[in-house]
Amino acid sequence: MSRKVRLSSMVFTTWLMVIIAFQLFRRTFDLEIFFVLALIGLLVTVILIDTSSVQPRYLRRMKYMVAASLLIFGYIVANRIVEILVQ
Amino acid sequence: MTPEPNPISTSAIGRGWFAVLVLVAAMLIVPSSSAGDPLKYIVKDASTTGFHQDFAVTGNLTRTDAALVLQNWAADLDLAAQLVHNIKLRDFESGESQYQQYLLSGQNLEDLVVQLDMTETDVATFQHDNDENIRSLRELLNQTKQYDELQNAETTFRDQKDIANLKSIELQGEDLCTKIQSNYEGYADRADRIVNLSRKFGIDTSAFEKSTTDFAAILTEIDAVQKTRSSSIQEMIREIQFSGRGSGALGAASAVSVRILPDHGVYGDTLSIEGTVDAPVGTGVTTFVDGQQVGSVVTDRDGRFSFLYKIEQIDARTHTAYASTDSDISEVSSFTVASRNTTVSLEVHIIVENGTRKGVGTGRLVTEDGVPVRGARVLMDVDGRASSEEGVTGDDGEYTITAGPLSPRVHTLKAWVDPAGFPLNGSESLPVTVEVPYAFGLLASVVYLLGVGGAAIGGILFLRKRETIDGPPSAHTVEAEPGGVAGPPLTPTIEEAHLIANQIPVTSGGQIDGYTTIAQTYRRVVRELEARNPDLQLKSRTPRNLVALFADRPFGAQLAVLVGIHEKVWYAEHEPTDEDLDQMREAFIYIITEGSGH
Numbered sequence: 001m002s003r004k005v006r007l008s009s010m011v012f013t014t015w016l017m018v019i020i021a022f023q024l025f026r027r028t029f030d031l032e033i034f035f036v037l038a039l040i041g042l043l044v045t046v047i048l049i050d051t052s053s054v055q056p057r058y059l060r061r062m063k064y065m066v067a068a069s070l071l072i073f074g075y076i077v078a079n080r081i082v083e084i085l086v087q
Numbered sequence: 088m089t090p091e092p093n094p095i096s097t098s099a100i101g102r103g104w105f106a107v108l109v110l111v112a113a114m115l116i117v118p119s120s121s122a123g124d125p126l127k128y129i130v131k132d133a134s135t136t137g138f139h140q141d142f143a144v145t146g147n148l149t150r151t152d153a154a155l156v157l158q159n160w161a162a163d164l165d166l167a168a169q170l171v172h173n174i175k176l177r178d179f180e181s182g183e184s185q186y187q188q189y190l191l192s193g194q195n196l197e198d199l200v201v202q203l204d205m206t207e208t209d210v211a212t213f214q215h216d217n218d219e220n221i222r223s224l225r226e227l228l229n230q231t232k233q234y235d236e237l238q239n240a241e242t243t244f245r246d247q248k249d250i251a252n253l254k255s256i257e258l259q260g261e262d263l264c265t266k267i268q269s270n271y272e273g274y275a276d277r278a279d280r281i282v283n284l285s286r287k288f289g290i291d292t293s294a295f296e297k298s299t300t301d302f303a304a305i306l307t308e309i310d311a312v313q314k315t316r317s318s319s320i321q322e323m324i325r326e327i328q329f330s331g332r333g334s335g336a337l338g339a340a341s342a343v344s345v346r347i348l349p350d351h352g353v354y355g356d357t358l359s360i361e362g363t364v365d366a367p368v369g370t371g372v373t374t375f376v377d378g379q380q381v382g383s384v385v386t387d388r389d390g391r392f393s394f395l396y397k398i399e400q401i402d403a404r405t406h407t408a409y410a411s412t413d414s415d416i417s418e419v420s421s422f423t424v425a426s427r428n429t430t431v432s433l434e435v436h437i438i439v440e441n442g443t444r445k446g447v448g449t450g451r452l453v454t455e456d457g458v459p460v461r462g463a464r465v466l467m468d469v470d471g472r473a474s475s476e477e478g479v480t481g482d483d484g485e486y487t488i489t490a491g492p493l494s495p496r497v498h499t500l501k502a503w504v505d506p507a508g509f510p511l512n513g514s515e516s517l518p519v520t521v522e523v524p525y526a527f528g529l530l531a532s533v534v535y536l537l538g539v540g541g542a543a544i545g546g547i548l549f550l551r552k553r554e555t556i557d558g559p560p561s562a563h564t565v566e567a568e569p570g571g572v573a574g575p576p577l578t579p580t581i582e583e584a585h586l587i588a589n590q591i592p593v594t595s596g597g598q599i600d601g602y603t604t605i606a607q608t609y610r611r612v613v614r615e616l617e618a619r620n621p622d623l624q625l626k627s628r629t630p631r632n633l634v635a636l637f638a639d640r641p642f643g644a645q646l647a648v649l650v651g652i653h654e655k656v657w658y659a660e661h662e663p664t665d666e667d668l669d670q671m672r673e674a675f676i677y678i679i680t681e682g683s684g685h
Contacts, residue, residue: 003660015111018115040110044107044110048107056629060627063549063550064550066546066549067546067547067549067550068546070542070543070545070546070549071539071542071543071546072542073542074538074539074540074541074542074543074545075535075538075539075542077538077542078534078535078537078538078539079535079538081534081538082531082534082535085530085531085534
C-alpha cells in the first residue's frame with residue numbers, strides 16, 4: 001500500500017470518528033447525516049488517491065461503492081425535498 | 088539538458104491540497120460551532136432512550152428547547168397563582184386578562200410537548216394537569232362572577248318581595264357552592280402532583296402552592312355568605328308568606344304543593360313535576376329546578392298542575408325543585424339523577440378544502456341504554472393532540488367535526504366526549520387510522536425520479552471519469568482527418584522523444600521531485616502505450632501485468648527496467664536517486680520510440 005493510500009485511509013477513518021464523536025456528543029445520532037458526511041469523506045478520499053494511469057482493484061471497488069452510495073444519497077435528498085414540499 | 092518544471096502538475100497538486108484543507112476546516116468548524124448547543128432535537132433517537140422521562144438530565148432537548156419548556160412551565164404556575172389571587176380579590180377585569188395569558192401560555196406548552204415529542208414524559212403529565220387547571224380556573228372565574236351577580240339580584244327581589252325568585256337565588260347559590268366545592272377538590276388533587284413534578288425540575292412552586300390556599304379561602308368565604316343568605320332569604324320568604332295570607336301563624340302550610348314522580352332518573356328520562364294549588368282554575372304556576380326556571384303551566388279545575396321535565400343537561404346528583412304562583416311557593420322537593428356510561432362512534436373521511444386535506448369525523452353519541460345524547464361536546468384528537476375544532480351532538484346524537492389541515496401521512500384520530508354538565512360518564516371512540524395521500528403525488532414521483540435518477544447518472548459518470556493526465560497532449564498524436572477517424576499515433580522521432588521526456592520532470596523548490604517525476608514518467612509511458620494499443624485497456628492493468636504484456640516486444644526489457652524503478656520508488660518507498668531518474672529517462676525514450684533511437 002502506497003504512502004498516499006495509507007495516509008488517505010487514516011484521514012478517512014479520522015473523519016468518520018469525528019462525525020461519530022460529534023453526533024454522540026450531541027446525543028443526536030442521525031444515520032442520514034452520518035451517511036451523507038461519510039460519503040463526502042469517501043468521495044474526497046477516492047478523488048485524492050485516484051491514479052491517472054493505472055487503477056488498482058481496490059480503487060475500482062471503492063468507486064463502485066461510491067456509485068451505489070450516490071443512489072442512496074439521491075433518495076435521501078429527494079426525501080427531504082418532498083418533506084419540505086409537504087410542509 | 089535541464090528539465091523544465093511542469094507548472095500544470097504543481098498547481099493541480101496545490102489546488103487539491105487547498106480544497107482538502109478547506110473541506111477539513113469546514114467540516115471541523117461547522118459541527119464544532121454547534122457542539123456546545125445542539126442544533127435540534129432528534130425525536131426518533133431520543134424516544135428510544137431509557138432516560139427519556141427526564142429531559143433535563145439526558146439532554147435530549149437542546150438547551151434552548153429545555154429552557155423554553157421550563158420557562159413556559161414556570162409561567163403557567165405563576166399565571167395560575169395570579170389568576171386565583173385576582174379572583175379572591177374579585178378583580179374580574181384583571182382576572183379575565185390573566186386568564187387569556189394563562190390560556191395562551193398553556194397552548195404554547197402543549198405545542199412544545201407535541202413538537203418535541205414529549206407526550207410520554209413528565210412534561211406531558213404536567214401539561215395535562217395544567218390544562219385541567221385552566222378549565223378549572225375558567226369555571227371558578229365564571230362561578231364567582233355568577234355568585235356576585237346573585238347578590239345584586241337578591242337585593243332587587245327583596246325590594247320586589249318576589250319570593251319565587253328569592254328562593255331561586257338561594258338555591259342557585261347553593262348549587263354554585265356545590266360546584267365550587269367540587270372544582271376546588273379537583274384543583275387540590277392536582278396541586279400535589281404538580282408541585283412534586285415542578286420541584287423535580289427545580290421550579291419554584293411557592294406561588295402556586297399559595298393559589299391552593301387562596302382557592303380554599305374563596306370557597307370558605309362564599310360558603311359563609313351562602314349560609315347567611317340562605318337563612319335570611321328563608322326568613323324573608325316566611326315573612327312575606329305570612330303577611331300575604333294576612334292571618335295564621337308564621338310558617339303555616341303553603342297553598343302550593345309539589346312532588347316529583349319518579350324521584351330519580353337517568354339521562355333521557357322524563358320526570359313529572361306535579362302538585363296542587365289552592366287557587367282558582369287557570370292560576371299560573373312556574374316550576375324551578377335548582378333555582379332555575381324550567382317551565383310554566385296553569386292549574387286545572389281541580390287546582391292540579393303537571394309539568395314534564397326531561398333529564399338532559401343536569402349533573403348526576405340530587406337536585407331540588409319547587410313550584411310557585413305569584414304570591415306563594417311550594418316546599419322544596421328533591422330528585423336524584425344517576426350517571427350513565429356513554430359510547431361514541433367515529434368514522435373519518437378526508438376532504439379537500441381550499442387546497443388542504445382535512446379529516447371529517449362523524450359519529451353518534453348514545454348512552455348505555457341507547458338513548459341519543461343531545462347538545463354534548465365531542466372533541467377529536469389527531470395523533471394524540473386535541474384538535475381545535477369540536478362538534479356538538481344533534482337531536483339524534485350525531486355530530487360532525489372537521490380537523491385539519493392534515494399532512495400527507497398516516498394519522499390516528501379519536502373522538503372523545505366532554506361530559507361536563509351532563510349526567511354522563513365520558514367516553515372515547517375507537518381510534519381510526521386514515522392515510523392522507525400526497526396532494527402532489529406526481530410531483531413527488533418526479534422529485535424521487537430526479538433525485539435517484541440524477542444520482543444514478545452521477546454514479547455512472549463518476550465510474551467512467553478518468554483523471555486527465557497532467558501535461559500537454561502527445562506531440563506526435565495523429566489528428567483525425569475532417570470526416571475521418573483518428574488513427575494510432577506515429578512513433579516519435581528521437582528528438583521528439585527527448586522533448587517529451589523533458590516535459591515530464593516535476594520540480595519542487597527549484598529541485599527535481601524524484602518521487603513525483605518517476606510516477607509521472609510511468610504514467611506517461613502507460614498513456615503512450617495505451618494510445619497505440621487502445622484495445623488492451625492498459626490503464627486498468629497492474630505494472631507487472633503491463634511488463635508481461637509487452638515482454639516479447641523490442642522495448643520489453645526497457646519497460647521491465649522502468650517498471651522496476653517505479654515499483655522500487657512508488658511501492659517499496661525507496662528514495663529515488665539521480666541514477667534512477669537517468670535510467671527512467673533512457674528507458675522512457677527507448678520505449679516510446681520503440682527502440683528506433685538506439
